[in-house]
Amino acid sequence: MRPLATRGGSYVFPLILAITAAAAVACALDAGPVNVWIFVVVIGGWLITLSLHEFAHAAVSLAGGDTSVRERGYLTLNLLRYSDPANTFLIPLILLAIGGIPLPGGAVLVEPWRLRHRWWSSLVSAAGPVTNMLCGVVLAWISAGIDNPLGYALAALALLQFVAGILNILPIPGFDGFGILEPYLPRELLERLRPIRPWLPLVVFAILWSVDGASAWLFNLGADLMETFGGNVAQAAVGLARFRFWNV
Template identity: 40%
Template sequence: MGHQGSRGERQISSVFVGIVAIMAVTGWAVWTGYAASAGLAVFLFVTSAWIVSLCLHEYAHARTALHGGDLTVGAKGYLTLNPLKYTHALLSIVLPVVFVILGGIGLPGGAVFIERNRIQGRWKHSLISAAGPLTNAAFAVVCTAPFWLDALDGVPLAFRFALAFLALLQVTAAILNFLPVPGLDGYGVIEPWLSYRVRREVEPLAQFGLIAVFALLWVPAVNTFFFDVVYGLLDSLGVTGTEASCGRELYTFWRDASGFCPTPQD
């Protein structure tokens, strides 16, 4: 029974399979131009792919915690890739999607509850926190592979723009999550190395960290600096700022087009 239970705890959920199926079908629609609205197809493709990356981000935390000594993550459903099993479905899925729609920013919310007292060793604690944003970084590398491999021949323009925007979301998620701000993974990386007194003083701030970062990004000077860094990283991966911006324009299809981007049929 125990063995069957452990298998069930690690079985990929039908919810996650469904989201991947939506990603595949809408990705096909973007590629073939089958959809009546290229913008709607891009919106559904990028949003479903973004949710898939959120699930993988949280799975990476949980899987690393499992190997670090917290055997409770399986019973909590964190190893099934089911986003509905996360501690806060609102923080984990709804808010990150809203952030994308409002500002083109990829920012995973806090989701899986790790029983840290079961894990021994500061390096293990740091690695558990780093695993999530490292997953976003890996996702960005995969999304940009056609660009840095110079393998874009035959890739439809709409799909190319969608990949570029999805890569932008992954890069922003990785950068923001690595910030040493309480409540974000970057702080989780350094927290085990701080004194007990500092950790206790900072702990109450964790619930405001995500909100503070998002608020700061609305400050024009901060926003400009941040996106300069993001576009610089994308450029090193072969993606131009124009491609990422056009992907975002397609994604927000309900807004008036700027006319700056070529239409997907071009």
């Protein structure tokens, strides 16, 4: 198998961008079936911001001295270049569609020992959630001025960005929040956590999926942030409801 850096697929991001833009135009024109176009805008927009999230990890890692991200081909918006496309975007995409929970994926393999200082590891981990938050701010601001199905779709996507940012900074192994803290944690603690680290994100998702009020708490925090930055939460609620076009 060819190394990641030489794999094809340079068409992937432009294709996602073009499909999302076409669906956005259909939403703006209120063309039928409009709820399907809302779905496409939200899913396409999610894939675009997911690419930006992973690119941010790689770019900050390179800035800190880890040249391996360039060798692995991570300095691209092409989702096929990442180490684990299934866990990075396929599974989160399915879960977003059926459950509405923006579960973060893990894609960029970083070699921390190449970084010049341990705080660069924290910056690398923080880069992803910060990107989600910035995307949420921009989308909230844009959507607030659009009173049509495109505004609903962009508002829904903005809310999902804030929720993903909050979820990603949880100080739990498997999330970027733990990566921010990890360079400063005792080695003994990290060794004890090692056997269960792969399972903890699944536990978090199971709680969000099955415990009453857990996902509502997360979305309420996201809604508070969205309102803080001028977004219209009512618009986002309409967008998320119409996003699940099969239930409308």
